[in-house]
Amino acid sequence: MLGLLRELGELKRIRSAGRAGSIADRLFSAAWSALGEGRSPEECWRATTAAALVATRMGDIDRGVLASLGIDGDAAEAILGRALEEAAEEVDPALLPALRDAAPAEATGPVPPFVALLAQQPRAGVTCPGRPRLLLEPPENHAEHCLMVAVYGVLLSPLYGARPEVVYLASLAHHLHNAMIPDSGFAGEVLLGNHLEPAFARATEAALAELPPPLAERVRAARAILPDAETPEGRxxxxxxxxxxxxxxxxxxRAGKASMSYVLNDMALVHEGPVKPFQDRLLAAVGLAA
Known part of the structure; x- marks a missing residue:
C-alpha cells in the first residue's frame, strides 16, 4: 500500500479557496466534532477513512461542492463512489463494505479548543541530540499528522489483526500534549529528561478535560496502546x-529529485488535447522538451 499511503499523505498539502487549512486539517476537525456529538469511533473511522480515500482522487470536490454545481443525489454518490473504488484498489477487502457505507465526514458541531491549537502547532522537523535541526518547509502541523496516522492505522489494522476503532481513536489523540507544548522534537525531549513524561501527562489531561467525560474515558483507554508494540493495536x-x-x-x-522528463512524459503536464501539437512544438523551440 506504499503508493496509496503516499497519495493520502498529500492531503496535508491540498488546500482550496474559501476553506481554512488543508484537507487533512479539516478531516481532523470533522472527526473530533463527530466524536464530541456522540458518534461512535466505529462510525467515525469509516467516515474519515472513506473521505480521505475519495479526496486522493477528487481533492476538495466533495458533496457540498457537487451540490453547488447542481450535481446531487444519485449522480453525486456515483461520482464519489467511483473515486472511492479507484482509490481503494489496494485496501484490504475486509474493510471495503464498511467504507462504502460510510456517512459523510462533516464537522456539524463545535470542536474542543485543542483541535485549533494542534492545527497551529508545527511539527519539529528532523532533530537529533547534538546535531542541527533539519526543517523542511512548509512544515506539517500536529492535526495533519494525527489525522494521517489515524487513516494509515485503519488501513493497516487488518494486517495486524487490530481493532480499527481503537487504533483510530488513539492515533487522533496521540499528540494531545502538543496543544500546550511546542514541538522541540527528539533533541528537546532528551533535554527535558525526567520532566518529560510528567509534563506530557499534565498537558494531555488538560486537553482531555475539554472532552465530554465519556469520550475522555474512551480516549484514555485507547491511548493505552501507545507505549509499546506488544498488542495488535499497538503494532x-x-x-x-x-x-x-x-x-x-x-x-x-522526492519532489526535489523530480526531473523535467518525468513531469512532461510520465505525469503528462502538457496533456493530450487539441492544442498539444502546438504545445510540443513550442517546448521544443524554446529548449524545454524532455
Missing part, C-alpha cells in the same frame, strides 16, 4: 506513525 499504530513520519520527509526529498 498497527506504531506502523502508521512511523510510516507517516518517514513519508512526510520523503515527500520533500
Amino acid at each position: 498497527a499504530f506504531h506502523a502508521a506513525d512511523t510510516l507517516d513520519r518517514v513519508l512526510q520527509i520523503e515527500q520533500h526529498l
